[in-house]
Amino acid sequence: MPEPRRVLPPRSEAELLARADALAGRTLGDVAVEHGLAVPANTRRGKGWTGTVIEHALGANAGSRPEPDFRLISVELKTIPVGPDRRPLESTYVCTVPLAGDAAPDWRDSNVRRKLARVLWMPFEGDRAITLPERRIGAPLLWSPSPGEELALASDWETLMDRVMLGRVEEISAREGECLQIRPKAANAASRRLAVGASGAREPTLPRGFYLRASFTAAILERYYA
Amino acid sequence: MPEPRRVLPPRSEAELLARADALAGRTLGDVAVEHGLAVPANTRRGKGWTGTVIEHALGANAGSRPEPDFRLISVELKTIPVGPDRRPLESTYVCTVPLAGDAAPDWRDSNVRRKLARVLWMPFEGDRAITLPERRIGAPLLWSPSPGEELALASDWETLMDRVMLGRVEEISAREGECLQIRPKAANAASRRLAVGASGAREPTLPRGFYLRASFTAAILERYYA
DNA sequence: CGGGATCCAAGTGTGGATCCAC
């Protein structure tokens, strides 16, 4: 196993895209070995592995919290599993839902908007018949929401967050939201985090996250490849 | 190495004291081995080791946060290193200082008071010439503050917390406080936690803890042995 | 199919305290 190679943060979008282009066509296993990262036995163990591998390869400032993966150039990295038709196989996690009421009351100050302002999408083969290390990386796509996309996101966010801030988070189903949904984001169903309750007081509830529906990310990729 | 023995929580002060008495005279190494705990190379590495060993041996519900070590009977455990004269060699950490302004404004609701309401003191040989595993455990002492002790603690607490809540924590020195002092409690001097600042806004500062001066705990032990 | 449940790694915070230069 070679030394884990340290990759410096990219200083421009052009530099980032050049690196990302150079990954296209390579396998995850190949890239992982180059960076000294062990390969998990299967996908069940190692759900976040692909994201970690690409982060290392592109020089993301990993581990920081509300900041973008590429802090210097304010770009967020998202790996996305796609099928042979290049359509996403999964929804995409965005960030946690602020449940405690200290949330921004406005879309323009929201973490969702900040995270999605500029995203480098890295598609990769998500077919479960292919083992993790054999999966190939696809062509990258640097994206910002179109005016229409941002309107749709803002609309979903406002509808959902209104209910959260009124203490109605327990009543929110993943069926709601045209492009943005709220779903559990936890180690297991027993996890608890304080949230605004129906009475207005804080009470424990299951932690949740914002996710982009696969239909939404499919449209993003399609627009690009068209 | 034997299996780490699981000790059930004591159900009464009498049961706790009986167990503590049974430890008196034994060495830390002896007790540690009995509970499957590894012995650190030296005291620099392993500062909290003595406390952990005694917790295991007495059946403390370790790891919980604002609760006493022995939750069922509301007793806190404190190990305390003493010299040949049985006087404490170190101050005693009590709890973290609430810096963010969400603190109790009153002594009676304070964590310091709750922690010290009922304490099992376990003295042990703290002489640095004796290796950790060779150090012997002393006679236990179950203590609650006398009216005079509580007055002194409350007075120090109120003086110190007034300044914290006014955003003056940076100005507090460990020289202040007759029996209770405020000192850094952090991994290193670069650690930061939000506190009420001089302007009233939250700003990062070094995390701090409440400590009992050695002169105060010396008086407690002395009162008992007299 | 997809909504609700879950999995891992790494960083951070807390509880246990003692170290050591001045």
Place this chain on the structure above:
DNA sequence: GTGGATCCACACTTGGATCCCG
């Protein structure tokens, strides 16, 4: 001697996401 600095273990949180049953 002691005020300010530091050390370890482990629980918890966060960021990375995919699993899988009805």
